[in-house]
Amino acid sequence: MWNLNKPKLQNSLDDLTEIEKHSRSLNTTHLPSIQALYDLYNRQNGSVSEAQHNGICTDAQKGLRTGYDKTTGKGIHSNIRADLKKDVDKCPMCSVGNADTLDHYMEKDKYKALSMMRQNLVPMCYHCNTTRNHTGLQHTDFIHAYYDNLPKDRQWLKVKVTYAAGAIYAQFYVDSTILTDPTLRRKASRTIDGLELNRTIGKEIQSFLKSTLSCGKQSNLLLKITLQNEARKHMEDPYFGKNHWKSVLLSYLAEDPTISIDKLSLYL
Numbered sequence: 001m002w003n004l005n006k007p008k009l010q011n012s013l014d015d016l017t018e019i020e021k022h023s024r025s026l027n028t029t030h031l032p033s034i035q036a037l038y039d040l041y042n043r044q045n046g047s048v049s050e051a052q053h054n055g056i057c058t059d060a061q062k063g064l065r066t067g068y069d070k071t072t073g074k075g076i077h078s079n080i081r082a083d084l085k086k087d088v089d090k091c092p093m094c095s096v097g098n099a100d101t102l103d104h105y106m107e108k109d110k111y112k113a114l115s116m117m118r119q120n121l122v123p124m125c126y127h128c129n130t131t132r133n134h135t136g137l138q139h140t141d142f143i144h145a146y147y148d149n150l151p152k153d154r155q156w157l158k159v160k161v162t163y164a165a166g167a168i169y170a171q172f173y174v175d176s177t178i179l180t181d182p183t184l185r186r187k188a189s190r191t192i193d194g195l196e197l198n199r200t201i202g203k204e205i206q207s208f209l210k211s212t213l214s215c216g217k218q219s220n221l222l223l224k225i226t227l228q229n230e231a232r233k234h235m236e237d238p239y240f241g242k243n244h245w246k247s248v249l250l251s252y253l254a255e256d257p258t259i260s261i262d263k264l265s266l267y268l
């Protein structure tokens, strides 16, 4: 789970003029109140209350909600989708799937006026996006990849590993002694559970370890050194960082005094 660079608010404000031009429901008199709502969303770190949202008249809400459908394919507003996805490769939630879809941090059918605000549209993989929809994970229980600042300097994501018959099972969780902010801690934990990230990542572990450790099977000492080197490499890498599941898993295995070729035989 990691943060993405937040889009510029000015870009969302500029979009409104274009959206209004191509909308039957929106008109220029609606724009100041929508701009104020955008401003509020940004000032309140990625959320507005229901009352604040419902201050926007229904016609304007409808125009923005309908406008979102024109961000797909060759739609008139497809530039918004393209801009947001431009520099994002992997999904910021699972870091497994490609970030091919956009997730509405505040639900588009309830908060229609935020349907097209760039800061409310988070690139995400199809699996995480649909899992969130199916499980009904509300924004109050979900990490906002643009606004919820996850610490990079300390490892707040931890893993519990169990070994059984050459296979390993990894259960990732939030270390509450590191992620001490109660809101951030709750959101991170519920995001892991609600998106079933342990299941998604669990499917990747075997091939990841196989490709990482394939040359470490000569001795337990060589295996240990390989794990230590790989863990350090991942943790120092700006892309992976300390809280990528690969870094967390490798550092756990590297520090496990009982690690052996036998325990990891399936991956070597």
Ligand SMILES: [Zn+2]
Residues within 6 Å of the ligand: 091, 092, 093, 094, 095, 096, 097, 124, 125, 126, 127, 128, 129
């Ligand atoms: Zn994902």
